[in-house]
Amino acid sequence: MSTPAVRFLDLSVTDAAERGELLAAVAGVLEHGRIVLGPEVEELEKRLAARVGRKFAVGVSSGTDALYLALRAAEIGAGDEVITTSMSWIATANAIALVGAEPVFADVREDLNMDPASVARLISPRTQAILPVHNQGKACAMDELTAIGRQHGLLLIEDCAQAFDAEFAGRKVGSFGDLACLSMNPMKVLAAIGEAGMVFTDDPAWRERLQALRYNGTINREDCHWPSHNGRLDTIQAAMLLRRLDRLDGSLRRRREIAAIYDQGLAELAGRLEIPRESSQDKCRDVYYTYTMRTDQRDALQAFLERRGIESRVRHPILMPEHTAYRGQARGEWTKAAQLVRQILCLPIHEKLTDEQARYVGQCVREFFAAVRGK
Ligand SMILES: Cc1ncc(COP(=O)(O)O)c(C=O)c1O
Known part of the structure; x- marks a missing residue:
């Protein structure tokens, strides 16, 4: 039997029906010609707000931009501290730094999500907000984080970039914070064919300010109230995202099927390999942005899998406070995160993976541990 090459990610659109839908979506925009914040952006905002369970959504140019603009809308800036996790893609810390505030980095729990006890220890008189990241498709402990925020009068801003549609206690992520941010870059579970982001809120004043901030801080696209940049969601991306949203339930189902094949294939390695567990908290639901062992x-x-033609990744190998831009100056605690980041490995979990490939990956992982034990 020839070894199948298992790619970690494959962003090409090979399904003919999907390709047709995406091209038709683009053709629709070309035809109506409202190519800046057209009807597709409005429809996407409405549908995503409804799905997350919020009153409003504001389409922006990326997930990084969503975080930056949410912090700007909340008037967080110089002299303020925002407590976020130590384990995330660096965009989260950068957004805080870009508004002039200081990111403070909390430690994580075994599930690789922000540890509420660490957050509580890091609160200072300068803390304005808690910014949890729902890491790797798993919801954070939103009951504890919400309680801490409320107790200390802090804003809660969720980073849902990696976990669109994940649930905590039966509620979608993005529905807990004063503001919530989403990335729809091509790697995400709801993915544009380019860059795209969204901010969610229930507050009409914040919605208005976000709409101004995403276009040079202008009211009525004329008078600038707050210096800002142009960070509007592209209409063509919105049009294609609407079609991807139609298919989202199918994609999420497929991710769960692959995760179940991995769970089954790796169960016998318990004790030597930690597989991602859906939180024991009632009614939590992961979206398996990654399958992180x-x-x-x-x-x-990882080297063994590579020799067997299987690509895997470490997401993300550098903790946020350890990036060159922050190293040595960052405040926070990340002892547990530093230990866990050396252990994590993400297996491929995209929708194009076949059952056979997923089983093959599981078999190779088992072979690796059998070989190690035999030595
Ligand atoms: C947790 C997290 N936050 C923010 C972002 C930034 O999103 P974008 O790439 O759309 O700017 C990402 C993207 O990978 C992310 O994973």
């Missing part, structure tokens, strides 16, 4: 033999396992 943990093992002390991570590097050897």
Whole structure:
């Protein structure tokens, strides 16, 4: 049997029906000609707000932009601190730094999400907001984080970039915070064919300010009230995202099916390999943005899989406070995160993966541990 090459990610659109839908969506925009914030942006905002359970959504140019603009709308800036996780893509810290505030980095729990106890320890008189990241498709402990925020009078701004449609206690992520931010870049579970983002809120004043801030801080596109940039969601991306949204339930189902194949294939390795567990909290639902395992033999396992034609990734290998831009100056605690980041390995979990490929990946992981035990 020839070894199948298992790619970590494959962004090409090979399904003929989907390709046709996307091209038709673009053709629709070309035809009506309202190519800046046209009807598709409005429809996407309405549909995503309804799906997340918010009153308003404001389409912006990327997830990074969503975070930056949410912080700007909340008037967070110089002299303020925002507590976020230490384990995320660097965009989260950068958005805080870009508004002139200081990111403070909390430690994580075994599930790789922000530890509420660490957040509570890091609160200072300068803290304005808590910014949890729903890491790797898993919701944070929103009951505890909401309680801490309320107790200390802090804003809660969710970063849902990696976890659109995930649930905590039966509620969608993005529905807990005063503001919530989404990335729809091509890697995400709801993915544009380019860059796109969204901010959610229930507050009409914040919605208005976000709409101004995404276009040079102008009211009525004329008078600038707050210096800002042009960060509007592209109409063609919105048109294609609407079609992708139609297919989202199918894509999420497929991710769960692959996760179930991995769970089954790797169950016998318990004790030597930690597989991602859906939180035991009632009614939590992961969207498997990644399938992130943990093992002390991570590097050897990754090399072994590569020799078997399987691509895997470490998402993200550098903790946010350890990036060159922040190292040595960052405040926070990340002892647990530093230990876990050396163990994490993400297996491929995109929708094009076949059952056979997923089983093959599981088999290769088992072979690796059998070989290690045999030594
Ligand atoms: C947790 C998190 N926050 C923010 C972002 C930034 O999103 P974007 O790439 O759309 O700017 C990402 C993107 O990977 C992310 O994973």
